[in-house]
Amino acid sequence: MAVIQRRGRRIMMTDEERDTYLAEQRTCRVATVGPDGRPHVGALWFCWDGTSLWLYSITRSLRWSHLGHDPHIAVVVDDGVEYGELRGIELSGEVAFVGEAPRTGEPCPELAVPEELFAAKYFGMEVMPHDGRHAWLRLTPKAVTSWDFGKLSDPPTV
Template sequence: MDPARASQRRGRRVMMTHEEVDAFLRGQRTCRVATVSPDGRPHVSALWFAWDGSSLWLYSITRSRRWSDLRRDPRISVVVDAGEAYGELRGVELSGRAVFVGESPRTGEPCPELAEVERIFPVKNFGLDEMPHDGRHAWIRLTPDAVVSWDFRKL
């Protein structure tokens, strides 16, 4: 069992397998990002993301509250969920520390570490083959320390 998933406190019956988590995260578009504000309160915002199989990538506006919160305190929690009726609910929560990758803001300078995510993200979210750079966004990577999942369709 994946060590990050070993600490999951939810019922084992509804926990997704590693393969199910991977497929779910590759198929979803929107996540909810929780950061810690300067006064200690949580701040939650919605954002598109990409999943590369081991890390969740966020393309965030560099002048956003989320960006400044993470620059000051890199602790982050992200939830990706789906379903309407109770028996359809499923999701994944990923927690860890944010890492800023590439130039800020991103202008498209060569960065081998961003090659894969900049291939995945524009196809998934814009239907484009190339990553559009607007000089306002930059990349944040979350390689989770903890993963919690649920799929109530298993009940």
């Protein structure tokens, strides 16, 4: 994973800060592009395993259809209200479809960790429930940009 920080190196998150932030946050925004060139952005739940972002998507969604034509994706996870609270991460690259689609729980060793993380994070469970409508997308980012405006010593006043 390449860290792409065009500007603002002093507000960039460390690897440890990034991992903690992605473990704590619950919703990301996922951007895809359809075969007609139209972009689509939608909110989605996710988990981070330290290397890849795992997205649990409805297989009959516009997002899924777009990714079937073009696996390139950009994902933003951000939060904050006041200027000095703004934090976030943008991850981009190509997704891989992992496991059966839709997911019914067939054995898939590659999904053991993300399903354990996701089940604990969103359902408070040890075992992932499967609804026969969702499936997994794995983004091992080619580029990562992060920001934490709390690292600025003198945020601007409004």
